[in-house]
Amino acid sequence: MKMKRFYAADMKTALRQVSEELGADAAIMSTRKSKDGVEVVAALDYEGETHVPTINRQVEAKAETPKSAKVEWGQEPALVAIQEEMSLLKELLQEQLGELAWSDKKRRQPVHSALMRKAVNMGFTPQVAEQFAQRVTVSEFEPGWEQMSLDLAHAIETAPDTLMEVGGIYALIGPTGVGKTTSLAKLAAHFVTRHGADSVALVTTDSYRIAAHEQLRTYANIMNVPMRVADSAEHLQTILEEFSHKKLILIDTAGISQRDKRLAQQMSCLVNTTADIKSLLVLSTTSQTAVLKQAIKTFSRVPLSGVILTKLDETQGLGECLSAVISHQLKVTYTTDGQRVPEDIALADANLLLKLASEMENEKQHDWVTAM
Ligand SMILES: Nc1nc2c(ncn2[C@@H]2O[C@H](COP(=O)(O)OP(=O)(O)OP(=O)(O)O)[C@@H](O)[C@H]2O)c(=O)[nH]1
Ligand SMILES: [Mg+2]
CATH class of the missing domain: 3.40.50.300 (P-loop containing nucleotide triphosphate hydrolases)
Structure with a gap:
């Protein structure tokens, strides 16, 4: 199996890149928004494919290496390829687990999660988003966001002129x-x-x-x-x-x-x-x-x-x-x-500043929806 991460400005372009590089049989493993657009992880199972799997190709290459040629352990191509694929799998697993934890939180604390998501989409770090979302005392999104924005604006200190x-x-x-x-x-x-x-x-x-x-x-x-x-x-x-x-x-x-x-x-x-x-x-x-x-x-x-x-x-x-x-x-x-x-x-x-930050986030959401 070959896995690859694609970055593009929008989903259409990302999917085009996937099909150009991995072909029509590629499976989409995950998609998410990135800072500059979208990130898609796609995988291609080589079984029955005409491509020679990367690892096999490297193993074959190794078989052709003369016995006397010394291969550095850390640079063993097949191992490097396995390590790379393992770390990609690990990343993928962590992503999936993160998403599971996030979905669980969304189910248990929907307003808190929605507030955090909005703040993170605005670019706030998860730590700041969490710190301010947990201070919200109302249980609906709109008044909750109003409270959180006031709190955030209050935390932005300004200096007199x-x-x-x-x-x-x-x-x-x-x-x-x-x-x-x-x-x-x-x-x-x-x-x-x-x-x-x-x-x-x-x-x-x-x-x-x-x-x-x-x-x-x-x-x-x-x-x-x-x-x-x-x-x-x-x-x-x-x-x-x-x-x-x-x-x-x-x-x-x-x-x-x-x-x-x-x-x-x-x-x-x-x-x-x-x-x-x-x-x-x-x-x-x-x-x-x-x-x-x-x-x-x-x-x-x-x-x-x-x-x-x-x-x-x-x-x-x-x-x-x-x-x-x-x-x-x-x-x-x-x-x-x-x-x-x-x-x-x-x-x-x-x-x-906070109003501007919120408007920029709304614009991004709008661009995202229209790009789909
Ligand atoms: N769009 C935009 N451009 C800006 C703004 N402020 C500065 N620039 C541009 O940013 C570029 C760099 O600005 P400079 O004032 O030379 O930056 P600097 O920090 O003095 O640069 P160095 O002295 O090289 O470190 C210039 O092209 C400016 O016109 C701004 O608020 N908006
Ligand atoms: Mg300067």
């Missing part, structure tokens, strides 16, 4: 390409509109990439505000002293891989000045849970004043990001939903 009102020194930190420079430009432009160009200065600690300076310099020129590049903690200290009369200083940081040791240098640059620099962690809502967790772990080495959630316009779901925010008790300060500077930025609103 001190940056825009009072100013200060803010550094935007975060993984590469999440929208740090663009968000900084949006914030600077709004501040300039409210308080005037004289009140703002821009600094970047990205002394590694010329293109990055140029991006920030272009924004600075458009807004008619000064911009400097700091290449060490001492240099940053001097620049901050030079700009001490400014109401708002925004510090852009380099997009450096979290494994690169230059990232630690850059972070120490921020903490080794005497100035009161507040750090805003920029996270893309398009990132998966593992990436978000790693980013939070890496950048929490400096005290975080808040979080900017970017690319709301591009994400397929908000639950993963909101789970991370809730689990790490981060304060969401701003959200961004497009590339336009300065338009596409807003103060974070927990209820709105």
